[in-house]
Amino acid sequence: MKIVVAPDVQHVAEAAFKVMKNTVSEKKDAVLGLATGSSPEGLYALMAKDHSENGTSYQDVVTYNLDEYVGLPQNHSQSYYTFMHEKLFQYIDVKEENIHIPCGCAQDEEKACHDYENMLAKVRIDLQVLGIGSDGHIAFNEPGTPFDSLVHLVHLKQQTIHDNARFFDHDESKVPTMAITTGLADIMRCRKIILIATGANKAQAVHDMVKGPVSTSCPASILQKHPDTVVFLDEAAASKL
Ligand SMILES: N[C@@H]1[C@@H](O)[C@H](O)[C@@H](COP(=O)(O)O)O[C@@H]1O
Numbered sequence: 701m702k703i704v705v706a707p708d709v710q711h712v713a714e715a716a717f718k719v720m721k722n723t724v725s726e727k728k729d730a731v732l733g734l735a736t737g738s739s740p741e742g743l744y745a746l747m748a749k750d751h752s753e754n755g756t757s758y759q760d761v762v763t764y765n766l767d768e769y770v771g772l773p774q775n776h777s778q779s780y781y782t783f784m785h786e787k788l789f790q791y792i793d794v795k796e797e798n799i800h801i802p803c804g805c806a807q808d809e810e811k812a813c814h815d816y817e818n819m820l821a822k823v824r825i826d827l828q829v830l831g832i833g834s835d836g837h838i839a840f841n842e843p844g845t846p847f848d849s850l851v852h853l854v855h856l857k858q859q860t861i862h863d864n865a866r867f868f869d870h871d872e873s874k875v876p877t878m879a880i881t882t883g884l885a886d887i888m889r890c891r892k893i894i895l896i897a898t899g900a901n902k903a904q905a906v907h908d909m910v911k912g913p914v915s916t917s918c919p920a921s922i923l924q925k926h927p928d929t930v931v932f933l934d935e936a937a938a939s940k941l
Contacts, residue, residue, distance in 0.1 A: 713742025732743035739831030748791030766839035836918035841882035849883030
């Protein structure tokens with residue numbers, strides 16, 4: 701696990717963007733794993749700017765998102781489908797048919813998990829973008845999730861509901877209680893991983909991920925065993941290392 705500490709959020713985004721740009725420049729049909737949340741927003745803004753100014757193309761790129769809330773309609777303002785289109789997809793030339801996001805509104809949720817896993821099993825993600833929850837979760841793999849987990853349904857922990865309430869008028873009762881998420885084994889299969897974390901509220905989780913034992917109590921700690929993970933931090937997120 702390589703650690704890169706940058707002075708602020710913008711420099712973190714720029715450092716992560718360099719890896720993204722290298723990936724899609726070297727491999728036009730790169731398979732990207734994408735994350736939601738505030739952490740990758742700066743990266744996505746730079747991808748959009750670079751596409752508009754330099755014409756970097758995503759025409760043959762295929763994307764797979766990590767997770768989605770269960771029960772929110774696709775067009776809900778806080779669905780991860782909406783997030784990805786608003787923050788990134790509308791600004792680049794990725795083809796709609798090459799975008800994959802777990803379906804949070806399926807009648808049969810177990811089948812939706814199985815179908816997404818089957819799709820993932822057919823590809824190998826070249827570059828996976830990750831954030832980290834303040835409880836050490838990656839995607840929606842909450843503490844206690846087995847390291848061999850595949851795509852599955854999850855009951856969100858109270859801390860995650862509390863953290864994510866800021867996107868739902870600060871009202872915890874509006875935050876969905878369940879999500880569909882790719883598993884830790886799916887994430888570990890990706891060729892390269894970049895994890896972005898900024899802000900003091902991530903410092904403990906970052907410490908546990910980097911310095912703690914590899915333990916399901918901090919799901920992100922499994923990344924210590926991944927052969928090519930780079931963690932991009934601002935000084936606040938790195939303050940406990
Ligand atoms: N499911 C997402 C994660 O993929 C994300 O990494 C994390 C951190 O979010 P943020 O970047 O907004 O702090 O929380 C959410 O719950």
